[in-house]
Amino acid sequence: MKSGQILILVLLIVVVALAVGLSVASRNIVNLRTSTQTKESQRAFGAAEGGVEDVLSKLSTISNDIKLGTSASGCTVVGDTASCNVPVSDINAAVKVKGSKVYESKVELGEVGQIDLSSGVSAGAQIQVEWAKGSAENPADGPASVEMTEVFVTAPYSQLRWFIQGKAGPNRDETLGSSPAVSTCTSTSGYQKCVVITLNAVGAPVMLRIKPYWISTTVKVSGVGFDLPVQTYDISSSASSSVGVTRAVQVKRTALPMMPAVFDYAMFSEDNILK
Numbered sequence: 001m002k003s004g005q006i007l008i009l010v011l012l013i014v015v016v017a018l019a020v021g022l023s024v025a026s027r028n029i030v031n032l033r034t035s036t037q038t039k040e041s042q043r044a045f046g047a048a049e050g051g052v053e054d055v056l057s058k059l060s061t062i063s064n065d066i067k068l069g070t071s072a073s074g075c076t077v078v079g080d081t082a083s084c085n086v087p088v089s090d091i092n093a094a095v096k097v098k099g100s101k102v103y104e105s106k107v108e109l110g111e112v113g114q115i116d117l118s119s120g121v122s123a124g125a126q127i128q129v130e131w132a133k134g135s136a137e138n139p140a141d142g143p144a145s146v147e148m149t150e151v152f153v154t155a156p157y158s159q160l161r162w163f164i165q166g167k168a169g170p171n172r173d174e175t176l177g178s179s180p181a182v183s184t185c186t187s188t189s190g191y192q193k194c195v196v197i198t199l200n201a202v203g204a205p206v207m208l209r210i211k212p213y214w215i216s217t218t219v220k221v222s223g224v225g226f227d228l229p230v231q232t233y234d235i236s237s238s239a240s241s242s243v244g245v246t247r248a249v250q251v252k253r254t255a256l257p258m259m260p261a262v263f264d265y266a267m268f269s270e271d272n273i274l275k
Helices: 003-057 060-067
Strands: 076-078 082-086 091-100 104-107 113-116 126-134 145-153 158-164 182-184 193-197 202-211 217-223 232-240 246-254
Touching: 003 060, 003 082, 003 091, 003 232, 003 246, 060 082, 060 091, 104 113, 104 202, 104 232, 104 246, 113 217, 126 145, 126 202, 145 193, 158 193, 202 217
Parallel strands: none
Antiparallel strands: 076 082, 082 091, 091 232, 104 217, 113 202, 126 193, 126 217, 145 158, 145 202, 182 193, 232 246
């Protein structure tokens, strides 16, 4: 009888010890797996970031490839998209660069949206400008007003400036008024405001700069009856580690470097600029 009780007690101790051991082992395996996945995730993410950095360093060459259909950058170009294979350490990042011929971006207060007109845009062409997207950008006192500046080439360089009221009101002192060279149009995709501007008939257009007033606003710019040059590049990069962990990075870059708002006033000043 006593030997039978001792046997049962021993079996219980063995079962408990085995359960504790399996629990510890299982927890260690989970921790090891989590640690491995975290490490591999960081490696994959680092490779994806490295692919983006590599592409950004040669974006001018890639953009020229997209424009001409060439492959000087080492990327494969199909239409407006370049596909690049970038080795980062022992991982390859698959990077796609897609060019868009429609400018669409949110412009914050104090900043300027800049549209490239330097290629394939003739004097007298018409540009459709939309802004104030959705109800969030159309508050009770009206959507943003915008100032549009066309920079064009004559002898010497020159510019034209339009000022379009978002909404007239007692709290908005807008003394510049609007230009008769602007006509209204039908907006798309939830935009509240839409105008068509006719570019200066004399000289070659270089760029269009759009500055919001009162509130920030999303701006969309497209050619009327023609395609603008590529305005923005959507860059997506993905990389997979040896154990199958995949991470991706996406960035958006404008075709033209953004110059500050003071450019419109300092660049064309006839007097010396004093600091």
